[in-house]
Amino acid sequence: MLGVDPGLTRCGIGVVDSQSGRRAQLVAVGVAMSPPDISVDQRLLLIADELDRWMDLHVPDIVAVERVFAQHNVSTVMGTAQVAGLAMVAAARRGVPVAMHTPSEVKAAVTGSGRAGKEQVQRMVANILGLAEVPKPADAADALAIAICQLWRPAALLDKAERFALTPAQKAWAAAEQAARRARGTR
């Protein structure tokens, strides 16, 4: 899973993996950045190139992007929405399904509460991935939280299965994965 916490100044990118029956593992995490003193088109290009590089390198099964809302942070929301759009197109261009999660969905998946604070989410990301320290900066940890949210959403996987017309065997596998995950108590 490749998670994206979209932003024009700092765009968090996190990759997590999990094999059946094993805990989620950190693969890579980082932040694509663009300096605020160049034009917006050049800033967007820097971020787009970095997203392309990450997707080519890690070849994710699903790209999960934090859903941006128009109502809050009006000053930065346009750039954030545009970066989210670039992440979606980068995935779609590679035939990779895209999932969107709201901030409260991500918090609930990682901490059990949709109203958890930022620090609590970051501590849980470190706990879940078995890291000694919280990944820095916050955007990097947030991107990992989005990827974990996606990894732990078998319902979403089943939706994708339908959307991409998986075979009955693949659907059965996804259902078994879901059951096994429930039995392990990881959600």
Add this chain to the structure above:
Amino acid sequence: MLGVDPGLTRCGIGVVDSQSGRRAQLVAVGVAMSPPDISVDQRLLLIADELDRWMDLHVPDIVAVERVFAQHNVSTVMGTAQVAGLAMVAAARRGVPVAMHTPSEVKAAVTGSGRAGKEQVQRMVANILGLAEVPKPADAADALAIAICQLWRPAALLDKAERFALTPAQKAWAAAEQAARRARGTR
């Protein structure tokens, strides 16, 4: 000049040209569309591919994009902002400068009034380009209006000249163009 009226359902694209001392000419106009019943990432990819195709075909000197504001049309503004971002990145990737114009700047450039109605703007686009009929649909005419706005903005050209560090000779040429355009009374 390639003008873009960004939109997720319909994205107007218009190309106009003008040689020194001649009126603005229509080169091509069209609308990139995406069906509302597929996922947003697939819709954005369709529009992105079409924008790439137009830019490869017409090799514009400048791409002019209508500036999107967060405050109005909250339901569609995210998709519109994302398409604007795709147009900016498509241009930046080709080394083509990007200019942004507000709707009222476009109206003022084309009709003389920043508060002109949609139909008035469209009639003027037809008049300026010497077309017997108003280009349809409205998004196509709007994209042409944005391109004309850019074509008629010598001040913007001078800004670009500075940004792209043109030579003094090129700056002098731009200033002469501006003076000639004023003398012809085209603005």
